[in-house]
Amino acid sequence: MKVMAAPPETAILQVDDLSVCFETSRGSVQAVSGVSFAMAKGEVYALVGESGCGKSTTALAVMRLVPPPGRIRRGHIRLGDEDLLALSDEAMADVRGRRLAMIFQNPLVSLNPVYRAGSQIEEAISLDSVPRPVAWRRAIEVLGRVRIGDPAERALRYPHELSGGMRQRVMTGMMISRTPDLLIADEPTTALDVTIQARILDLLMDLCSHSGMALLIITHDLGIVAEIADRVGVMYAGSLVEQAPVYELYEDPLHPYTRMLMRALPRLGKGQGRLETIPGSVPDLIALPAGCAFHPRCPERLAICASQTPVSRVVGGGRTVACHRGEVDR
Amino acid sequence: MPMATAPQAPPSWPLVRLDSARKYFPIRGGLFGHSARYVRAVNNVSMTIERGETFGLVGESGSGKTTLARLIPGLLRPSGGRVLYDGRDIARTHGGELNRLRRRMGIVFQDPASSLNPRSPVRASIRRPLDLQGVRGREAERRVLETIDRVNLGREVLDRYPHQLSGGQQQRASIARAIILNPELVILDEPTSALDVSIQAQILNLLQSLQEQIRLTYLFITHNLSIVRYMSDRIGVMYLGKLVEVAPAEALHDRPFHPYTAALLSASPPLNPRLRDRKRYRLEGDPPSLISPPPGCGLHPRCPFAVEVCSERTPPLVEAAARRLVACHRWEELTLKVGPGA
Numbered sequence: 303m304k305v306m307a308a309p310p311e312t313a314i315l316q317v318d319d320l321s322v323c324f325e326t327s328r329g330s331v332q333a334v335s336g337v338s339f340a341m342a343k344g345e346v347y348a349l350v351g352e353s354g355c356g357k358s359t360t361a362l363a364v365m366r367l368v369p370p371p372g373r374i375r376r377g378h379i380r381l382g383d384e385d386l387l388a389l390s391d392e393a394m395a396d397v398r399g400r401r402l403a404m405i406f407q408n409p410l411v412s413l414n415p416v417y418r419a420g421s422q423i424e425e426a427i428s429l430d431s432v433p434r435p436v437a438w439r440r441a442i443e444v445l446g447r448v449r450i451g452d453p454a455e456r457a458l459r460y461p462h463e464l465s466g467g468m469r470q471r472v473m474t475g476m477m478i479s480r481t482p483d484l485l486i487a488d489e490p491t492t493a494l495d496v497t498i499q500a501r502i503l504d505l506l507m508d509l510c511s512h513s514g515m516a517l518l519i520i521t522h523d524l525g526i527v528a529e530i531a532d533r534v535g536v537m538y539a540g541s542l543v544e545q546a547p548v549y550e551l552y553e554d555p556l557h558p559y560t561r562m563l564m565r566a567l568p569r570l571g572k573g574q575g576r577l578e579t580i581p582g583s584v585p586d587l588i589a590l591p592a593g594c595a596f597h598p599r600c601p602e603r604l605a606i607c608a609s610q611t612p613v614s615r616v617v618g619g620g621r622t623v624a625c626h627r628g629e630v631d632r
Numbered sequence: 633m634p635m636a637t638a639p640q641a642p643p644s645w646p647l648v649r650l651d652s653a654r655k656y657f658p659i660r661g662g663l664f665g666h667s668a669r670y671v672r673a674v675n676n677v678s679m680t681i682e683r684g685e686t687f688g689l690v691g692e693s694g695s696g697k698t699t700l701a702r703l704i705p706g707l708l709r710p711s712g713g714r715v716l717y718d719g720r721d722i723a724r725t726h727g728g729e730l731n732r733l734r735r736r737m738g739i740v741f742q743d744p745a746s747s748l749n750p751r752s753p754v755r756a757s758i759r760r761p762l763d764l765q766g767v768r769g770r771e772a773e774r775r776v777l778e779t780i781d782r783v784n785l786g787r788e789v790l791d792r793y794p795h796q797l798s799g800g801q802q803q804r805a806s807i808a809r810a811i812i813l814n815p816e817l818v819i820l821d822e823p824t825s826a827l828d829v830s831i832q833a834q835i836l837n838l839l840q841s842l843q844e845q846i847r848l849t850y851l852f853i854t855h856n857l858s859i860v861r862y863m864s865d866r867i868g869v870m871y872l873g874k875l876v877e878v879a880p881a882e883a884l885h886d887r888p889f890h891p892y893t894a895a896l897l898s899a900s901p902p903l904n905p906r907l908r909d910r911k912r913y914r915l916e917g918d919p920p921s922l923i924s925p926p927p928g929c930g931l932h933p934r935c936p937f938a939v940e941v942c943s944e945r946t947p948p949l950v951e952a953a954a955r956r957l958v959a960c961h962r963w964e965e966l967t968l969k970v971g972p973g974a
C-alpha cells in the first residue's frame with residue numbers, strides 16, 4: 303500500500319512538481335526542479351539542505367514572490383482549496399495578508415524602514431478590524447512574547463535603530479500577531495543567540511500546537527530541525543531527495559546524500575572519530591549533471607545514475623526518496 | 633609573580649596565561665567629551681591554555697570572546713591585569729621581541745575575507761607572513777607549496793582571487809596563512825560559522841589532523857556547543873565579560889556546575905530529535921548591558937537559582953573539582969543536569 307506523506311484531504315499546503323528557474327546571461331539557473339510535498343494543519347515541516355540548494359526559492363514560489371529574472375516554470379501550489387498559481391495578483395495579495403505569512407531570511411526586506419516597529423505590528427493586527435489603541439497594546443504584548451526587552455519603548459523605534467537580531471524578532475512578532483494558516487520561516491533564528499533562538503522556537507511550536515498553524519521552516523541547521531520538525535524534506539541541487547518523519551530521518555536516512563550529511567555532524571567528543579565528508583562540490587545549477595544530480599559525488603552510484611533522473615518514490619511510513627539504489631530490492 | 637621576567641620560561645609553564653585580565657573600551661560622547669563610562673568586554677579573566685590542548689571558548693554574542701582572543705597576540709592592550717605568552721608579559725614586550733612572539737601565533741577569523749586580500753591572488757595572501765619575516769624567492773614558494781599541501785588545497789587555487797574560491801577553499805587558505813610560520817598557538821574565531829555542514833566537517837577534520845601532525849595548540853571560539861565538544865579538551869564559558877566556568881569538555885556536558893552553562897546547554901539543539909524532551913534550564917530576559925553590569929553575580933537578574941548573596945557579592949572563580957573551575961555562590965548545592973528524560 304502506498305502511504306502519502308500527508309493525505310491530501312487534510313493538507314493545508316500541497317506543492318506539486320514545482321520548477322523555478324532564473325534566466326541569467328550565463329544561462330538558465332535551475333533553482334528548483336520538480337519539487338513536491340504536502341503539509342498538514344498544525345504540522346512543522348522543515349526544508350533543509352546546503353546553501354544554494356533552492357530552499358528560499360521554493361518558499362518564495364509558495365508566496366508567489368520569486369524575484370525577476372526568476373519564474374515558476376511548472377507546477378501547482380494549493381493552499382487549502384485555493385490554487386495559488388491561478389489567482390489574480392489582487393487575490394494573491396489578499397491570501398498573503400490573511401492566510402499566508404513569511405519571515406524572510408533578511409529581515410530588513412520586510413520591515414518598512416519608515417514605520418516604527420510597533421506600528422508595523424499594529425498594522426497587521428488591525429487588518430482584523432481591531433481598534434487602533436487595542437491593536438497597539440497587543441503589538442506591545444507581541445513584542446514581549448518574542449523576547450524584546452522593554453517592549454513599550456522598543457515599539458517606538460524604527461527598524462534601523464534596532465539590532466539585526468531584534469529586527470528578526472520584530473518580524474517574527476509581526477507574523478505571529480495574527481495566526482496565519484501557514485507560516486513560512488526562512489532561517490528565522492540565524493542572527494540570534496542560542497538562548498533567544500530557543501525562545502523563538504518554543505513560541506513557534508506553541509502556535510502550531512495550539513492554533514493549528516502549519517509551519518514551514520527553512521534552515522541549514524540540523525540541530526533546529528531535530529528540535530522542532532515533525533517531518534523533514536532534504537533538498538540537493540534544486541531537488542527534494544528525501545522526505546521523512548524527523549526520527550526516521552536522523553536514525554535511518556535513506557538517500558546517500560542525507561546519510562553523508564548526518565555523518566558529517568559533530569555529535570561526539572574529541573578523539574571519538576572523524577567526521578564524514580562529501581567528496582567534490584555542489585554542481586552548477588546552470589549545467590546540472592545528467593541523471594541524479596548527486597551521482598558525481600555519490601559513493602553508492604550505479605550505472606543508471608549517470609543517465610536517468612531518479613523519481614521520488616513512496617517507501618512507506620510517510621517517507622519518500624529519490625534514488626535508484628533500492629528501487630528493485632526495497 | 634617575579635618569574636614573569638625570566639628570559640626562558642621552563643616548558644612546564646602554560647603557553648598562555650591570563651591573570652585578572654581586563655579590557656574596557658571607553659565610550660565617547662560624555663558631557664565634556666570625557667569618557668567616564670566603559671564597555672567591560674573582558675572583566676577580570678584568569679585562565680591558562682596548556683601546550684598541545686584545544687581550549688574551547690563559548691558564550692553568547694557580546695560576551696567578550698573575540699576581545700579576549702585579541703589580547704593574546706597583543707592586538708589589544710589589556711586595561712588591567714596581565715596576559716602572558718610562554719611566561720612573557722605581552723604588554724611589556726615591544727618591537728622585535730613582540731614580533732618574534734607574534735610569529736608563534738596564527739589567527740583564523742570567521743570571515744575568511746578578513747585575512748585574504750580581495751585584490752591579489754591567494755598566493756600573495758598566504759605568503760604575506762613570510763614577506764614580513766623577510767623570507768623571499770624560492771624558499772618562500774617552497775613553504776607556500778608545503779603549507780597548501782597541509783591544508784589540502786590544490787596548487788591551481790594559488791593564482792586565483794579570493795572570490796573565485798568556494799567558502800571552504802577560502803577558509804583553507806586562511807588556515808594556510810595562519811600556519812605558514814609554524815606557530816605553536818592558533819586562535820580560531822568562529823572558523824566554520826559561515827560554512828555548510830559538509831564543508832564544516834572538512835575544516836574540523838583538517839584542524840584536528842594538523843594538530844596531531846604539528847602539535848598545535850588551539851584557542852577555539854564558537855557559539856556552537858556540538859562543535860566545541862567535538863574539538864576541545866577543555867571548555868571555558870563566558871558570560872558578560874567574565875569566565876564563569878572551565879571544565880574538561882565531557883565533564884562540562886555531563887554535569888555543568890554553573891547555571892549559565894546549564895542554560896546554554898539546554899538551549900543548544902543536540903542534533904538528536906530524541907532529546908527534545910530533555911530537562912531544560914531557561915533564563916529570563918536578555919543579557920544586561922556591559923556598560924553597567926549588575927552588581928554581584930552578572931547572571932543574578934536572570935538566574936533561576938539566585939538568592940540574596942548573588943546580588944551582593946561577585947562569586948570568585950574557584951576550583952570546584954580536579955581541572956574544574958566555577959564562579960557561582962551556589963554551585964555546591966545545585967545538581968544541574970541537562971540530559972535525556974525529565
Ligand SMILES: Nc1ncnc2c1ncn2[C@@H]1O[C@H](COP(=O)(O)OP(=O)(O)OP(=O)(O)O)[C@@H](O)[C@H]1O
Nearest residue numbers: 324331333352353354355356357358359360371587
Ligand atoms: N535572482 C537570482 N538570479 C540568479 N540566480 C539566483 C537568484 N536567486 C537565487 N538564485 C540561485 O538559485 C539557487 C537557489 O537559491 P536559494 O536562495 O533558493 O538557495 P537556498 O537554499 O535558500 O540557499 P541559502 O541556504 O544560502 O539561503 C542558487 O544557486 C542561487 O544562486
Ligand SMILES: Nc1ncnc2c1ncn2[C@@H]1O[C@H](COP(=O)(O)OP(=O)(O)OP(=O)(O)O)[C@@H](O)[C@H]1O
Nearest residue numbers: 657671673691692693694695696697698699700922
Ligand atoms: N573596539 C571596540 N570598541 C568598543 N566596544 C567594543 C570594541 N570591540 C568590542 N566591543 C564590545 O565589547 C563587547 C564584547 O565584544 P566581543 O566581540 O569580544 O564579543 P564576542 O563574545 O566575540 O561576541 P560574538 O559572539 O558576537 O562575536 C561587545 O559589547 C562589543 O560591542
Ligand code: SF4
Nearest residue numbers: 929932935942960961
Ligand atoms: S551566583 Fe547566584 S545568580 Fe549567579 S549563577 Fe550562581 S546562583 Fe545564579
Ligand SMILES: [Mg+2]
Nearest residue numbers: 357358359407
Ligand atoms: Mg535561503
Ligand SMILES: [Mg+2]
Nearest residue numbers: 697698699821
Ligand atoms: Mg566574536
